[in-house]
Amino acid sequence: MFQYDLVVVGSGPAGRRAAIQAAKLEKKVLVIEKGTRVGGVSVHTGTIPSKTMRETALNLSGWRERGFYGRSYRVKQEISADDLRRRLLITLDHEVDVLEHQFARNRVQQMRGRASFVDRNTLEIVKEDGEQLRVTTASVLLAVGTRPFRPDYIPFDHDRIIDSDEILEIKQVPRSMIVIGAGVIGVEYATIFSALDTNVTLIEPRDTMLDFIDKEILQDFTYQLRDRNMKLLFGQPVDKIEKDEGGKCRVTLKTGRTLTADMVLFAAGRMGATDTLNLPAIGIEPDSRGRIKVDPETFQTSVPGIYAAGDVVGFPSLASTSMEQGRIAARHAVGAPANEPPHFFPYGIYAVPEISTCGLTEEEVQQRNIPYECGIAHFRETSRGHIMGLDTGMLKMIFSLKTRRLLGAHIVGEGATELIHIGQAVLNLKGTVEYFVENTFNYPTLAEAYKIAGLDAWNRMGEAKKDTEVVPQPVG
Numbered sequence: 490m491f492q493y494d495l496v497v498v499g500s501g502p503a504g505r506r507a508a509i510q511a512a513k514l515e516k517k518v519l520v521i522e523k524g525t526r527v528g529g530v531s532v533h534t535g536t537i538p539s540k541t542m543r544e545t546a547l548n549l550s551g552w553r554e555r556g557f558y559g560r561s562y563r564v565k566q567e568i569s570a571d572d573l574r575r576r577l578l579i580t581l582d583h584e585v586d587v588l589e590h591q592f593a594r595n596r597v598q599q600m601r602g603r604a605s606f607v608d609r610n611t612l613e614i615v616k617e618d619g620e621q622l623r624v625t626t627a628s629v630l631l632a633v634g635t636r637p638f639r640p641d642y643i644p645f646d647h648d649r650i651i652d653s654d655e656i657l658e659i660k661q662v663p664r665s666m667i668v669i670g671a672g673v674i675g676v677e678y679a680t681i682f683s684a685l686d687t688n689v690t691l692i693e694p695r696d697t698m699l700d701f702i703d704k705e706i707l708q709d710f711t712y713q714l715r716d717r718n719m720k721l722l723f724g725q726p727v728d729k730i731e732k733d734e735g736g737k738c739r740v741t742l743k744t745g746r747t748l749t750a751d752m753v754l755f756a757a758g759r760m761g762a763t764d765t766l767n768l769p770a771i772g773i774e775p776d777s778r779g780r781i782k783v784d785p786e787t788f789q790t791s792v793p794g795i796y797a798a799g800d801v802v803g804f805p806s807l808a809s810t811s812m813e814q815g816r817i818a819a820r821h822a823v824g825a826p827a828n829e830p831p832h833f834f835p836y837g838i839y840a841v842p843e844i845s846t847c848g849l850t851e852e853e854v855q856q857r858n859i860p861y862e863c864g865i866a867h868f869r870e871t872s873r874g875h876i877m878g879l880d881t882g883m884l885k886m887i888f889s890l891k892t893r894r895l896l897g898a899h900i901v902g903e904g905a906t907e908l909i910h911i912g913q914a915v916l917n918l919k920g921t922v923e924y925f926v927e928n929t930f931n932y933p934t935l936a937e938a939y940k941i942a943g944l945d946a947w948n949r950m951g952e953a954k955k956d957t958e959v960v961p962q963p964v965g
């Protein structure tokens with residue numbers, strides 16, 4: 490007889506959703522967390538802090554009002570690192586409080602310490618004071634997440650040459666910054682600091698960035714970044730990083746070019762936090778980035794009863810998808826199988842401006858040889874856009890010419906990460922261009938862009954033929 494039905498290692502989005510799901514099914518659940526507070530990367534160093542910092546930067550800089558009042562408009566003239574942190578601490582306290590309460594009312598037990606395997610059903614926990622104890626369990630969910638990739642050739646100093654965890658503790662908002670790695674993290678922070686008037690250079694070894702984004706949306710985004718003087722250097726691997734006598738950071742590229750800045754943010758991906766789990770004891774071997782392979786339907790590893798979910802299993806590495814993975818894994822672990830999640834999930838990049846996407850890009854539609862039509866709307870065509878003073882922002886939808894179904898929705902601009910859910914719903918419910926043409930949208934809203942883009946496509950697609958028309962169903 491084991492002490493627990495399920496032990497969850499890690500209290501990030503995957504771990505907490507899994508623990509609560511198993512507890513709701515009346516299973517005995519323990520969550521082991523090595524951090525000082527529950528919540529994982531998502532709450533303490535990743536999603537919530539970066540989005541809170543973004544919100545603070547946009548509010549204090551007056552960014553959203555500049556369309557009306559000009560580029561020199563500021564709400565607060567001197568924005569300090571403390572200004573950025575103040576809102577963060579309050580937000581984090583609320584998040585942790587909600588989580589603790591959820592665990593308590595669902596009778597999820599918690600233990601603070603670092604867990605590792607003794608065998609398939611036994612975990613050893615080392616507490617902060619060195620005390621060790623063991624627990625036994627029928628199943629284990631590894632929801633240990635990731636940490637920043639920190640190669641030896643980068644001279645991190647916790648002050649001016651930093652990773653994406655350390656950026657939350659900077660002492661001053663730098664006047665100039667070099668961001669290395671144009672992945673989602675690099676792009677988000679580069680554009681947030683640019684909105685704070687930091688002179689930002691973004692360096693990427695590959696010739697492109699954010700390859701999963703529709704090219705037309707990415708071009709619009711890139712244009713906006715260059716228009717506000719951000720420097721984007723693609724195809725430029727870094728050779729070395731040093732600090733000069735004055736404390737400035739000097740980055741030498743493989744091309745020989747040298748750049749200097751007050752601060753360097755190294756954001757070149759993340760590593761699965763699997764090195765201290767003693768995985769060899771149960772016969773699991775992670776890949777070179779510390780990730781664990783699982784069955785994509787159940788999230789069970791190659792070892793029966795051992796599950797992994799969230800960032801530690803790799804793509805898409807989102808808080809949103811991690812939660813669903815955790816829930817599915819927990820249900821399977823306790824013998825209550827779950828339905829497969831819907832095919833299309835949204836991806837939100839909280840850069841300034843935001844990008845959000847769901848479904849196929851135009852490039853993917855072309856690769857699949859699907860005959861298609863696109864509809865485009867610019868936010869400046871909507872009355873809400875006029876009221877908000879928006880001169881940028883666009884929505885693009887792609888429809889199949891054969892079935893008239895929506896294949897993809899892509900947005901760059903204010904509110905993109907909220908607006909995308911209309912497109913997501915239509916996609917997953919297999920809706921057609923007629924949905925946008927025939928339905929009434931609140932006015933004045935940015936959501937009206939869906940109507941405009943729908944009509945734009947429909948005008949070129951023409952009327953639906955009889956056999957492709959969707960027959961309306963009675964309600965109820």
Ligand SMILES: Cc1cc2nc3c(=O)[nH]c(=O)nc-3n(C[C@H](O)[C@H](O)[C@H](O)COP(=O)(O)OP(=O)(O)OC[C@H]3O[C@@H](n4cnc5c(N)ncnc54)[C@H](O)[C@@H]3O)c2cc1C
Binds near residue numbers: 534632635674807810
């Ligand atoms: C800067 C940044 C911004 C992001 N922004 C977004 C966003 O806007 N939207 C979005 O959807 N996603 C975002 N993400 C991704 C999101 O944070 C992750 O997808 C999510 O946190 C993954 O959840 P998880 O449950 O896998 O684990 P994590 O949140 O990584 O948590 C893992 C937990 O496990 C604990 N742990 C690890 N090893 C052990 C051990 N041996 N014993 C005990 N405990 C252990 C850790 O202390 C940690 O608390 C962002 C990430 C970063 C870094």
Ligand SMILES: NC(=O)c1ccc[n+]([C@@H]2O[C@H](COP(=O)([O-])OP(=O)(O)OC[C@H]3O[C@@H](n4cnc5c(N)ncnc54)[C@H](O)[C@@H]3O)[C@@H](O)[C@H]2O)c1
Binds near residue numbers: 672673758837
């Ligand atoms: N809004 C969101 O949903 C959000 C926000 C932030 C992070 N995340 C998640 O966090 C994960 C990690 O993000 P990330 O941006 O760190 O990783 P990433 O893997 O997405 O991007 C890393 C970038 O760094 C580059 N790179 C790799 N090695 C390099 C090197 N040695 N030197 C210089 N550049 C190098 C890569 O070419 C790539 O462009 C992502 O998978 C993402 O899903 C999501």
